[in-house]
Amino acid sequence: MSAVHATNPTMSEEQAVHLVRNSLLVAGSEMGAEGDHWPVIKTTIHSIMRDWESLQIERNVEAELKTHYNAMISNLERNLHLCPIDLQPAAIKMIGEMRQLYQARFEPAEMTMYVNCDADIPIHIKRMNEIVKTLENDYV
Numbered sequence: 205m206s207a208v209h210a211t212n213p214t215m216s217e218e219q220a221v222h223l224v225r226n227s228l229l230v231a232g233s234e235m236g237a238e239g240d241h242w243p244v245i246k247t248t249i250h251s252i253m254r255d256w257e258s259l260q261i262e263r264n265v266e267a268e269l270k271t272h273y274n275a276m277i278s279n280l281e282r283n284l285h286l287c288p289i290d291l292q293p294a295a296i297k298m299i300g301e302m303r304q305l306y307q308a309r310f311e312p313a314e315m316t317m318y319v320n321c322d323a324d325i326p327i328h329i330k331r332m333n334e335i336v337k338t339l340e341n342d343y344v
Contacts, residue, residue: 221256224332225249231335244331251328270310277302 215223232245280299287295 218256221252224252224336227336228252228332231338245335248328248331248335251326252332255326255328266310273306273310277306 228245228249232242235241277299280295280302284292284295284299
């Protein structure tokens with residue numbers, strides 16, 4: 205078996221972002237070293253890379269929140285015995301509601317029903333799609 209067939213056929217999000225960046229640079233090179241297309245390409249690349257960085261920051265914050273909230277709820281559950289007996293039913297209910305909110309917030313979303321409206325797509329993503337599509341059409 206060759207090394208090509210032994211590798212994973214899917215690419216990571218980071219690889220996909222860098223592939224898009226490189227594709228835009230290739231598209232710009234194909235259109236010429238000089239020209240008015242470069243500001244659009246550079247702006248598009250910058251916007252995509254900024255979006256990628258923002259997404260990474262958002263994911264890191266979410267992971268920290270998930271860890272913190274889980275620890276907080278687990279601490280409440282562990283220390284429930286310290287609550288006065290007459291207040292324990294209300295505390296159990298409150299902790300149960302907190303756990304439900306936690307699970308609702310941090311469970312992975314089912315993406316099969318996700319609909320993306322064309323108006324919601326940022327302009328730099330639309331530009332990137334058109335540039336890459338144009339480049340693909342030149343080689344088909």
